[in-house]
Every structure is written in structure tokens, then in C-alpha cells.
Amino acid sequence: xxxxxxxxxxxxxxxxxxxxxxxxxxxxxxxxxxxxxxxxxxxxxxxxxxxxxxxxxxxxxxxxxxxxxxxxxxxxxxxxxxxxxxxxxxxxxxxxxxxxxxxxxxxxxxxxxxxxxxxxxxxxxxxxxxxxxxxxxxxxxxxxxxxxxxxxxxxxxxxxxxxxxxxxxxxxxxxxxxxxxxxxxxxxxxxxxxxxxxxxxxxxxxxxxxxxxxxxxxxxxxxxxxxxxxxxxxxxxxxxxxxxxxxxxxxxxxxxxxxxxxxxxxxxxxxxxxxxxxxxxxxxxxxxxxxxxxxxxxxxxxxxxxxxxxxxxxxxxxxxxxxxxxx
Numbered sequence: 001x002x003x004x005x006x007x008x009x010x011x012x013x014x015x016x017x018x019x020x021x022x023x024x025x026x027x028x029x030x031x032x033x034x035x036x037x038x039x040x041x042x043x044x045x046x047x048x049x050x051x052x053x054x055x056x057x058x059x060x061x062x063x064x065x066x067x068x069x070x071x072x073x074x075x076x077x078x079x080x081x082x083x084x085x086x087x088x089x090x091x092x093x094x095x096x097x098x099x100x101x102x103x104x105x106x107x108x109x110x111x112x113x114x115x116x117x118x119x120x121x122x123x124x125x126x127x128x129x130x131x132x133x134x135x136x137x138x139x140x141x142x143x144x145x146x147x148x149x150x151x152x153x154x155x156x157x158x159x160x161x162x163x164x165x166x167x168x169x170x171x172x173x174x175x176x177x178x179x180x181x182x183x184x185x186x187x188x189x190x191x192x193x194x195x196x197x198x199x200x201x202x203x204x205x206x207x208x209x210x211x212x213x214x215x216x217x218x219x220x221x222x223x224x225x226x227x228x229x230x231x232x233x234x235x236x237x238x239x240x241x242x243x244x245x246x247x248x249x250x251x252x253x254x255x256x257x258x259x260x261x262x263x264x265x266x267x268x269x270x271x272x273x274x275x276x277x278x279x280x281x282x283x284x285x286x287x288x289x290x291x292x293x294x295x296x297x298x299x300x301x302x303x304x305x306x307x308x309x310x311x312x313x314x315x316x317x318x319x320x321x322x323x324x325x326x327x
Contacts, residue, residue, distance in 0.1 A: 030180040065194030090236025102152040107132045166235040218242040
């Protein structure tokens with residue numbers, strides 16, 4: 001599985017401020033960029049060398065969930081260590097059900113959205129678009145937010161190809177020094193992933209909390225065939241964490257395979273398994289064994305077949321008989 005960054009963060013489109021801090025705004029803790037005068041126009045960029053190979057952002061995020069559960073007093077420090085290394089999650093894209101939510105007057109949110117940092121069952125499922133942007137731009141005034149929404153819609157409507165839209169939107173949002181993310185939303189999700197992983201790793205005889213696993217949601221992930229198989233297009237760090245988590249979490253349990261003998265699809269608990277049934281494995285071994293016994297036997301899609309060409313013994317007999325008839 002390969003991750004492509006055309007729809008999301010890359011070295012050209014994902015700015016990372018040099019350092020983050022935590023501030024309380026309207027009684028809510030936010031992760032905000034610690035700005036200096038040079039940071040307003042100059043910033044360093046996140047450098048994920050290769051999403052296909054780099055699993056550190058995922059592993060560190062799950063461990064952020066674990067450590068924050070065990071050491072609640074140092075949660076802010078742990079959170080800042082993560083975002084200073086990888087940046088913010090891009091939650092503004094993650095919560096709406098509608099991919100291009102700025103085109104609507106209201107935003108429909110995912111079921112487990114944790115939009116206010118409170119329990120899931122108390123969360124809103126719809127919000128006015130202006131109020132939604134205030135969650136991520138809490139210090140921006142109404143006119144500034146309306147300007148962001150208008151620029152977003154202009155990008156969406158003017159671009160001729162979808163793959164150009166998200167990088168431009170990302171630059172519009174994350175380059176803005178007033179874009180913040182709620183600390184509790186990030187920590188809550190890291191803890192949820194860690195708890196889900198613990199459930200997935202339980203033995204079959206243990207009770208599994210499926211209601212917790214159902215909280216693993218993701219929207220708008222797009223795939224296509226690339227040169228090396230299926231490619232996943234992502235547009236935020238949060239989407240990368242979601243998809244990579246699901247791939248890694250289920251990989252130990254089941255692998256989707258094609259039987260080497262009959263070609264049927266099947267799932268296996270061992271990545272080295274090549275056959276869907278013992279019968280297929282046994283029949284394949286029989287074919288291989290018989291084929292080794294005679295160079296005249298070959299395997300076809302209908303089973304074993306004898307080559308049309310005669311064996312060397314028959315060929316020598318015919319040649320010898322012809323020679324005798326000459327005399």
C-alpha cells in the first residue's frame with residue numbers, strides 16, 4: 001500500500017511553525033504557533049521523507065495516547081513534543097462529512113466528532129459554517145473568517161482538477177498564524193487509538209469492546225491504482241494516521257491473499273500462507289512432484305499434461321529402425 005501526498009501535505013504545501021505552545025482561549029486549551037517576527041513570513045516545513053516507509057508519526061501518536069493516560073500531569077508537555085515534531089493534525093478537514101464543507105451554510109459532522117472536547121454523546125452533529133471555523137480560528141473575527149470561506153470557495157470553484165484543490169486549501173489554512181487546534185481533541189483521539197489497539201490485540205477468548213472500535217472513523221479517503229498497487233491519497237496528518245493505523249492494526253489478524261493453486265481469494269492469519277485449503281496445497285505439491293519425475297509432464301490450467309514431443313528413448317528407437325530399413 002502506498003500513500004500519495006498530492007491531495008495533502010507535502011514539502012511544498014504543509015507549513016510547520018518552528019515551535020508550538022498551549023494557550024487557553026475562552027476556557028479551552030489550544031495548541032498555537034509560538035510566533036516571532038520572522039515566523040510571520042518564514043517557517044520551516046514538515047519533511048516526511050516517504051509516507052510509504054515512515055510509520056513514526058503513527059507510532060508516536062499512539063504512544064502519545066498511552067503516555068498521556070499514564071502521566072496526566074505531563075500531558076501538555078507530551079503533546080507539544082509531538083506537534084513540534086510533526087505539526088498539527090489538520091482536524092479542520094477531518095470532522096465534516098461533506099468534503100467541501102465551505103460550500104454549505106451548515107456543516108454536518110461525523111458521529112464521533114468531539115468538537116467541544118466533551119463526551120461523544122454530547123457533541124453537536126451540525127454547526128453553522130461560521131461557528132465551525134471559529135473552533136479552529138478562535139481569535140479571528142467574523143470578517144476574517146468570512147474572507148477565508150470566500151477564498152476557499154474560490155479555490156474549489158476555479159480549479160479544473162480536484163488534485164490541485166486540497167494543497168491550496170491547506171496552504172490557506174495552515175499558513176494562517178491564527179489556525180489553532182484544541183489540545184483536548186488531539187489528546188482524546190490519541191488515547192482512543194491506543195484503547196482501540198488494546199482491544200484489537202486481545203485474545204479471541206477475551207471480551208472485546210466493539211463500541212470503542214466503532215469510533216475509528218475516516219472520511220473522503222480516495223484510492224487509485226498506481227504502478228506498485230493501490231495508492232491512498234491523503235490530505236492531512238490525521239488522515240495518514242487513520243489509514244495507516246487501520247492497515248497496521250488488522251495486518252496481524254488477516255491478510256487478503258490469492259491462492260497460488262486455484263487463484264481464489266482468501267484471508268490468512270500468516271502472511272506466508274500461499275494456499276486457501278490443504279487440498280490446494282496438496283494438489284500443488286503432487287503436480288510439482290510428478291513434474292519432476294518426467295520432463296514430458298507439464299502443468300496446465302486444466303491439470304497435468306504430457307508434452308507432444310516424444311521422449312528421447314522413442315526418438316532413438318525410430319531413428320534406429322529407419323537406419324535398418326535402408327539396408
